[in-house]
Amino acid sequence: MKKSAILLPAIVLVGAVLMSSVFIVDEREKALVLQFGQIKAVKEEPGLAFKIPLIQEVVRYDGRILSIDTDPIEVTPSDDRRLIVDAFARYRISDVVQFRQAVGLGGERAAESRLEGILNPQIRAVLGSEGVTSNTIISADRAELMARITAQARTRAAPLGLEVLDVRLKQTALPEQNLDATFARMRAEREREAADEIARGQEAASRVRATADRTVVELVSEATRDAEITRGEADAQRNAIFAEAFGADQEFFEFYRSLNAYQRALKSENSTMVLSPDSEFFDYLKSDQRPASDR
Template identity: 75%
Template sequence: MTKGTISLIALVGVVFAILSSVFIVDERQKALVLQFGQIVKVQEEPGLGFKIPFIQEVVRYDDRILALDTPATEVTPSDDRRLVVDAFARYRISDVVQFRQAVGVGGLRAAEDRLEGILNPVIREVLGSDGVTSNTILSADRASLMQRITTQARARALPLGLEVVDVRLKQTNLPEQNLEATFARMRAEREREAADEIARGEEAALRVRAQADRTVVELVSEAQKTADITRGEADAQRNAIFADAYGADEEFFEFRRSLDAYEKSIRGENSTLVINPNDAFFDYLKSPEGVAERR
């Protein structure tokens, strides 16, 4: 082997050693330099870092805010109305050294499993505490409940080197076995409200009809009264006219009354009266001589 070849191999080895001793940490990461599994250096600032080639290794961790969806958790508020809560958390690695010591080589997956084991009990504890009802969880007060969950989860996650930024409740539903009973109760309540509305409507309709019937009776009674008064006044005027006519010409009055009687008693073409022909009823149907003789 020539000296040139040896020099080239040596140069390549040196370049490789130099490249192996340099690592880059970008702004989204934090890094640990490990030597035989032990932490010898922490690189939290972005930029170039150096390590001993072949002896030391670099482990990088995400420095961004991460999200974790928790599985649905069943909680029992103080009113014993069970709910299924679906939540998610936002967290970040705040202390990479403590994080490495807590989760070891498991990394983020192991950390999320342990964080999930923290969140679920905290959610059940807060939502099941005294004074917290299902209506509280479903109302605007849930914001304060989420803050309580965040505070407690943050304190319990600190030994893992994690900072819990926020915990949010995504969905709050009833368990499947309770849905049908809840819907049945809601239907019964709506039917009862509908029956109450119908009853109130019928009661109002009865009052309106009664008032209308009363008004009709009063109007008819008043009209009948007015008609009777008018009819009585007309009869009085007629009788007065008849009396005046009778006093002025007694014979004409009797003649007029006889004609009215003929008109009322003889109606139609085949009307027949069975009566004594000498009766006074026919005085004005006889000849003038006969009438004079009768008188």
């Protein structure tokens, strides 16, 4: 009984010591074995690992790809149109020993703070560089700008044991005080475009109207010319008939002309005509002669 009473606690103590000396490294983690703050072993492969109980401790870090969102910052592109941008970055711990030495006990939270201190200056530097306008930043061409920011941030984050994989802009907006001026400028641009469209429409309408007026003048001129030609041909034909009739019977032609003169002179209007009774004008009214064809 005495041996059992002594042996059982010893077994429990040995089991506890063995259990405290074994730890498991998850495939999503990287682990450091520390002894009095000094790095004694690096465990990056998943599986069982060992440490000295009570003397050594295990510090675990995330081995996956991590994300960080930066606070909104103001940038001034080369066209002096200020913008508010915020970004996010993808990164991972590439060298766990260097990471531990750089951030110490602060861990991943301290690393994010220092990484944000790297990202924001690089975003300002690239987006504010010469030749970069606000239109470039908000267009599809900003992919090249993001690649530049990523490359520069990767170089500056390497001493922290971090690898920056990608940097992207989440949102691009105008400062509140610039919105009214921007909207006014946009409204002025749209009004100018509308005025240009109206002017072009009026110009096109004037061209159509001028073409129509010219067509009318040409059609009227052609119609007048054709009418004058027809009228001239008719007059010529009439004169030919009169000439033929005059040549056939001169007295009848004179009789016809006298009747036309009577018709024009003796209209039923309030007019007065004073003639001598023996005037030649009334020869056919008082003569008993008949045309030669009626004798």
